[in-house]
Amino acid sequence: MGEILRLIEARPKSEQLGFLALVCLAMRENTTIQHQQDEWSFEDVPSEIVIMADALEDYEQLALVTMISSEIAETDTDELREHNLNAQ
DSSP, X not given: OHHHHHHHHTSXXXXXXXXXXXXXXXXXXXXOHHHHHHHHTOTTSXXXXXXXXXXXXXXXXXXXXXXXXXXXXXXXXXXXXXXXXXXX
């Protein structure tokens, strides 16, 4: 899971969010992340990451979603805080 986190953190936020959407859709639809990537044509999400994430157990995928979304939220909160300080 560490390798997936390392690879996804280097991607733009839009790709990270796309990956999270694919994982959540796969869980909801009881399919693979690869299937969702093909169905939704999320070509910007690297297949390498998708393949590695598909190999994880469901609970590991859910943990991955939690870690990535927490990091995105933390970054957004920091950026908003800085923006508000600069606006004052």
